[in-house]
Amino acid sequence: MSILGRVVATERRPNTPHEFHFWTALDSPVGIGTIVRVEGLQPVNGHIPRVYGVVTEGFGYTDLESPLHDVLGHDGIPDDVAPTRRTEIRLYTAAVLRHVPEEPLQPVGMGTVFLASDEDVATALRMDSYLKAGAHTGIPVGLYRAGATKSPVYLDADFLVGPEAAHLNISGVSGLATKTSAVEWLLASIFAHFPAKKGRVAAVCFNVKGPDLCFLDQPASKLEDADLALYDELGVPSEPFRDVHYYAPYTARGYALNTLRSNEALEHNVHPLTWGLxxxxxxxxxxxxxxxxxxxxxxxxxxxxxxxxxxxxxxxxxxxxxxxxxxxxxxxxxxxxxxxxxxxxxxxxxxxxxxxxxxxxxxxxxxxxxCRGLVTDDGTVSDLPFGQFADRAVYVVDVANLEEDAQDLIFARVVSQLREHLEKRTLGVEHVIVFVDELNKYAPSDGPDTYVRKMLLDIAERGRYLGLVLFAAQQFRSQVHRRVVGNSGTALFGRMDPDELATPGYATLAPATRTKLSTLEKGQLMVRHPHFAQPVFVRFPRPAVLSGREGVERFPQAEEPTLDAAITRSLRTLDRAVTLDWVQDTIALADEDEVLRARNRTLQAKPDDVRAYFRAQLKRRVQGETVPNRTRPALKTAPVDDPYGF
Amino acid sequence: MRDTLRGLRAIAAAAPAVGMVTCGVGGSSLEIAPVDAEPPRLEAAAPIEGDALVARMVPGEIVAGFAAFLDGIQTSKPAAYVRSGVPLVHGTVAAVIRERTARTLATWHGAPVVERRLYAPADLVGAELVDHLGAAGLSLVDTLDGKADTGARHPQELLALARTAVQRAREQAEIKLAEAWCLSERRPLYIDGGISGSGAAAKSAYAVGVVKSHKTLYASSGAVTVVTSLPKGARTTAFEIRSPRRTTVASWYLRLRDATGREPLFGLVRVEIASSAFTVAHADLVSRWILAERAPLSLPDKRWSTMAYGIRDCEEYLRAIA
Structure with missing residues (x-):
């Protein structure tokens, strides 16, 4: 590999054990986020030191002392081209990722700089410790690219899902689909790479806005060749999630489920979420x-x-x-x-x-x-399958159209149930990833100490011991409780709002890194992980699932049905032989509350004979009988010859 | 310089009899020490373009024509004193040709000339020390040019001799490179300073010397005004400079920048080319090439009004490596 640059240090800009400077040719493929390797010139303890670093800042300047000199040199005419280009420099600052050997920890010495190879990237990010054959716990998070180098970057499952560290926090501006896409991609990656020996893993996703997570089981409308190549390089199948279950409360009327995934073609795995007293x-x-x-x-x-x-x-x-x-x-x-x-x-x-x-x-x-639609007067319960969670399954709880109270209630109860079952080891899986978007709403840094916030803090601080892992997303990380984000072992950053980047939480990032964060393309992330001494930039593919926006176009939301139609649709999820005519005949004499109650009980019981069970839930009624109008004979007729009847 | 000082200290320790005391690395350069300035003078030169020195605007479009730039640097510092204050001066000379390709300058043939030597009067420092220096691999240049001289000298005079010797070495380094260029290239070379000291370069059609200092003004008393009032973009008619020890060259003055409101020599250079190469058209062409080098400015160098950026680049390059 050819030499990319040379390390330099001056009294004004000295190298330290954690930072060094180097210059390159003007046309070198170095940019912010590029990982480089420095080959030292001077042996230390008999070893030529190697230093790995990631570029955090770049400078370019000429020998001009004042811009005015250039103006004068061109007589004030900008398009006047001088016969000689001014001497120009590309000077970069890199943050140290790793020293080899680690001791003695010294300032980075002079040396030659190379673009990091595949192997260098693994060493620089200390991935070598968890990518060993037989002890591979790597979860691909994206592809690092620089020049001709394309290296998969892996997160350590022990530090992503526990027990060493856990939790993931993702920040990014709204509207670029980065947060949701990244989580969908990472879940797919976890499901593909989570080591079987570490146990079973499932995900519970709270869909808090729009149709974002409503079509996880449907294939993406189109994946570009570049995306497919990324899937290939990262070893993740480019297919939608195989085992997805949706849960949503009913609408206030109680006829249909309150979700944007209401198209009849997708009803087979949409279940009601109702709770009683x-x-x-x-x-x-x-x-x-x-x-x-x-x-x-x-x-x-x-x-x-x-x-x-x-x-x-x-x-x-x-x-x-x-x-x-x-x-x-x-x-x-x-x-x-x-x-x-x-x-x-x-x-x-x-x-x-x-x-x-x-x-x-x-x-x-x-x-x-x-909480109408969620809470039933009659105590009927339709819940997530606590105790029967399946490995690599996704359970989506759609709370997007609910009032805030109902959202809070659902979140609190579902998470509590997950926790209780994980404690007792009765959930059906050993690890559950809970994905919550809009974390700044549920765990704000200020405001009242709500039950939900306390619960999130509890997960963040103690969840990893139980296998309860929080994947949380928000637009403004600075507005989320410090203990929640602080306990997230891994953090992903998509394109960030410049105002957010100006908050103190980002002061540790170099200005150029912050600038890059504010201009990141869709599909790019900055990753912080306990093994990485510095954040690194990666690319991830577009999720292989249908996006919410495309999903609602392809599977339009069903109209609010009539009571007959609603009952028919609900019962047909259990028995395809149920017809509208049958339902109309069956419920003709029942009142609405009674019909809905019967439906709820049937859905909860999932009986073998759906129609018989449903009918049995309706109140027994005596069939009316029409009595013919008969002419009754007189009890006694008067003698013709005795007008008084004697 | 550090290596030289290390060697001298070793000699001083090993042979105390030579009575040498070494200096530190931080001593001041002889180049910035005051010198007895040679007084400015006028010197008449023989016109070769017309009968008298007159001003004429350089005709035609200004275009870049130089393929490379040549310049050298020198530094000299006292490294030690022996006996009755005789200095041993450490001198570094370096010269380089920076070739221009696609508007970017790079070192011609990949290497400059760099020489580091000690300069001292051999007779005055004594044979013993000379032997020690030779044994230590330190090359000594005799500032007396091999002439026997055992008489006492003023130390500053000896320093001036050393500086002159270093300057000669620098000129030789430049000449060496200029001749190498002229032998192998068929493209114009911009040389900082005159070319008459170099036999080969002074006869080559591809060497152009540009002189920035004007201690000697080649004009008769009647023609001085022609030079000092030369407008921007104009040149004087050419004249020939003849010297018994130098090669005869054709020369003319060229005003690079507007000197209105400034001292009369502001932006004024004197151009030297081989006499054999002189034609009026060629002088105009070379003048246009030089005028094209006004940008980029070589600021912050104080000589920016007459210094081409390529020459500044040579100096910066040499300062970085020598």
């Missing part, structure tokens, strides 16, 4: 405002959760036994309790003041209204 009450804290719910109210909620829900509850204040299993039951329980207190003119019940009881009733019963 028991599921919600555990996370009431998420929905109840701290200012609203004081200690007294909190105590009453705890009492209801522990002593009332899901058990036969009797009390002198109540007329009979109550078994509260749904929001409907809870409403009735509250009504009877308050009636009883009024009847007895009681101001408190079991130390709870009537005002507190009224307040808690309002707040709790209101949840089913605020």
């Amino acid at each position: 028991r599921e919600v009450l555990q996370y009431a804290e998420v929905l109840l405002n701290k200012d609203d719910v004081d200690a007294k109210a909190d105590a009453l909620i705890d009492f209801i959760t522990e002593r009332v829900v899901n058990q036969d509850f009797t009390d002198p204040m109540l007329t009979g036994a109550h078994r509260v299993q749904s929001f409907g039951d809870l409403g009735r329980w509250f009504s009877e309790l308050l009636r009883g207190m009024e009847g007895k003119n009681a101001e408190s019940w079991r130390t709870h003041h009537v005002a507190t009881i009224r307040k808690v009733r309002n707040r709790l019963t209101n949840i089913s209204t605020r």
Whole structure:
């Protein structure tokens, strides 16, 4: 390999153990982010030192002392070409990635500079430690390119998914699809390369906006040759995810699922997400405002959760036994309790003041209204398959069209359930990657200390021991809680907003690196990883899945169906023999709530005989009978000759 | 210089009898020390273009024509003193041709001439020290040119002798390169300074000497005004410079820059070419080539008004390596 440049150091610009300078020819293929190798000239302890570095800054200047001199030299005429070019220099500053040998750690000495080869890149980024045969834990994150060098860059699975370090944070401006694309690509890479001996891995993705993650199981409309080459070079199949399951609550009307993936052609793996009282009450804290719910109210909620829900509850204040299993039951329980207190003119019940009881009733019963579609009055539960998670499967929870409260509730409960199951080793997989976009909304650096933020902090700080890994994305990293981003072992940066780059969190980056970050092309990332002493720039391919924008064009959202059509579509996911006519006949006499309840119970039970089960859920009704209009004979006829009947 | 000093210190330690005391590396260069300036003078020269020196505008389009530039540098510093203050001067001379290809300058044939030597009067430093220097591989140039001289001399006089010897060495290095060019190339070479000292270059049609200093002004008293009032882009008619020890060359003055409001010699150069190559048309062509070298400016060099950028490049290059 030919010499690219030479190391230089001056008193004003000295080399240090972590930074050095070198010059190159004007036409060298060096740029910001290029990895170089320095071959030392002077042996240290008998070894010629080798230093690997990544270019972080570049300077170009001539022997001009003042721009005015050039103006004078050209008589002020810009297009006047001088016969000789001024002496010009390309001077680069590189941050040290690695010294070989590592000790003694000395300032970088004079030497010749080479463009890093494939092998050099692996050594420079310390990937050699985890790319060994038999102990390969590398997950390709992208391709490093400089000149003729094309080197795959790998992340260490032990530091990406745990247990050594974990979590990934990705930042980038909105609208370039970098964040979502990068996560889709990286999940595909993890699924392709995660070592089997490290256990099974699945992903739970929260789709928080638009159709971003709604078509992960559909192939991309078109992959360029360059993308296919990248897939090939990085050893990842260019195909959509094979095992994807979608979960979404119902719309407020309850007919259809509240998701942009509502096209009938894609319904086979879209499941309802509905919870009842028991599921919600555990996370009431998420929905109840701290200012609203004081200690007294909190105590009453705890009492209801522990002593009332899901058990036969009797009390002198109540007329009979109550078994509260749904929001409907809870409403009735509250009504009877308050009636009883009024009847007895009681101001408190079991130390709870009537005002507190009224307040808690309002707040709790209101949840089913605020989270309509997610929370069912009748207690029907349709949930993620906790306990039966499959290896290399993606579970997408679509919360894009939900109110903030409902989003928070879903996030809190799903993550808690994942955590509980991982703790007990009963989830079905050993590692779960949770992808959350818009992290600055869920874990902001300022604002109130919400339940969701506490939960994210908990995952960030302790999740890696459990196998619960957070992949989070946001536009403004500076607006995310420091402990969340600080605990992310790996960080990816797409094109960044210049204002964001001006915040103190980016002060460690050289100005040229920041400039490059603000102008990154689609498909380029800057990667920070515990093994890499400095961030490196890589390219990754366009995801092999259909983008959200293209997906909604190819699979338009279905119209809000009629009740008959909605029931038909839901039941047909279990039994293709269900027809609209059959549904219309079956539900003709039932009211809407009853029909929806029957549908929910059928979907939850997944019975063998769908139609029979569904019909059985509807109230039994006595069929009306038409009585013919008969002429009844008189009981006694009067004698013709006896007008009085005697 | 460091290697030379190391050698001298070793000699001083090994042979205290020679009474040598070495200097540090930080001593000041003899080139910046004041010298007794030779007084400026006028010298009449024989016109070869017309009968008298007159001004004429350089006709035609200004185009770049030089293929390369030649210049040299010298530095000399006292390295040691022996006995009654006799200096041993360390002199470095270097010369280079920077060839222009596609507007970019690079060293011709890949290597400059660089010579590092000690300069001292051999007779005055003594045979013993000369032997020691030879044994240590330090080359000594006798500033007395081999003449026997055991008389006492003023140390500054000896320093001036050394400086002159270094200057001669530099001129020789330049001549060597200029002659090499003229022997192998058929393209014009811009040489900083006169060419009459070089036999081969002074006779070559491809060597052009450009003189920036004008201590001797080749004009009769009546023609001085022609030179000092030469407008920008004009030249004088040519004249011949003859000297018993030098080759006769054709020469003329050329004003590179507007001197309005400045001293009369601002932007004024004197051009030398081989007498045999002189024609009016060739003088105009060479003048156009020189005028083309006004850009880029060789600032921040103080001699920028008369110095071509290619010459500055030679000097910067030599300063970097020598």
